Amino acid sequence: MEQTIIQVDAFTDRPFKGNPAAVCVLAEPRDAQWMQQVATEMNLSETAFLVQQEDSFQLRWFTPEVEVELCGHATLASAHVLWQEGYLSPDSEARFSTLSGILTARRNTEWIELNFPADPPQAVTPPVILLEALNVQAIAVGKGKFDYVVEVENEQQVRELTPKLTQLQEIPARGIIVTSRANPGADYDFVSRFFGPSVGVNEDPVTGSAHCLLAPYWSQKLQRNTLIGYQASKRGGLIRVQLQGDRVILGGQAVTVFKGTLFE
Template sequence: MGQIITQVDAFTNTPFAGNPAAVCVLLAPQSDRWMQNVAQEMNLSETAFLIKQDDGFNLRWFTPTVEVPLCGHATLASAHVLWSEAHLLPDEIARFYTKSGVLIAKRQVNWIELDFPVNHSQATVAPEELGQALGVECKSVFQNSLGYLVEVESEDLVRQMQPNFQQLKMLPVSNVLVTSLTDSNSEYDFVSRFFAPGFGINEDPVTGAAHCCLAPFWRDRLGKDEFLAYQASSRGGVVKVRYTGGDRVFLAGQAVTVLRGELITNKQ
């Protein structure tokens, strides 16, 4: 039997929404080249590879072009697979050993909560070309390890913007997280979109790592610790965010399996 790979839509409870990730619970260790080739073949924003380690699983994430140090939606998808395919019992915690340290996932009824490192942003002076590439006026611009964090004036601007990705790729920092408060009658606290041509992804549908930046950003401005957030890509996705200060952010989402398949070969 070949290697099983599962495709999961994360940060949604509806198939064909949220952010799709492929999850591969490895039968045996594989080379970096093989994992990158599989990620390219899957051609999703992220493919996650897990292998049993001590009291948890080693976890790595690959886009079609590069390995990344942290990915929220593929971690959520991985936890979903571990429970739904009986790698873990329903009441067991999912513990992941990653390049971003130990990450924990817990089941909470129909939601999965992730324990992630916070990512603070610093105010910066952005190049004039940033606003031109985004096609909007930047209300404020910050920078963090993920890229630029840009606040704009309204939810409509976030939803309707159509960046010039060729121009974004030419900037010194080409990944941009755009956010705003929602309209007063919305069920959500804030909206966002994440453009990541630097990672080989023009727009990521729903980005857990981005909410590690958004949590302290909006906590400072709104004076509250819990948020319901919406990432307004064409697929869309919902993230519960909890941040009380310190160095950890708690992100909760839902997930649904849409596809299971078999990799016929483990060769390079």
């Protein structure tokens, strides 16, 4: 059998920036072992698999090591592929049936807007190993459904962070978000980085799902519901966020990098 696979850079309008994801639109469901093998072969932070249903597309996300419950950039990439490849008309809403419920995407000029569940973090006392691994002084530490969030004093600390990944891998969480307010005069409101060695992603370039936590966190601190986040990885990327009650609208762009054939 042959399977088309498309690689998309998400949360960017230029190739080789943002966060790459592979997307497979399947003619019929495949077993989880096969999907995991493909994701391991692609060796990207996420590979997305879609199967068309009556009123939505079933969507599953795999890192090189595990299936995850929520992923923003691979959902953005999936919506981009569905419109680009003609599975949906350009003015149609994309609906996804996922482990995190129904998620939707719509086009807004050159941007794609994802409707995701908000994940307001609760203040916690961090595990000792967490701050040791990050080697930072934390202003605050919180925990959401999947991730820890650690706020530090300034953007420079976020950008210069070199965590001990083997220690972070021991922390019982999907990932660790380190964040701060943006530098004065920046064209974004807050900055972050995301580390997920426990799920096979040492540092994720741009993490949409982390902004489900960052949006309510910074909305409360900055007293605004509409914000722009910059994820300061080597590739980097901007995410527009808008808090709407218990939902977060994540805005980003996407560009196809290549389209190929997987021979099974």
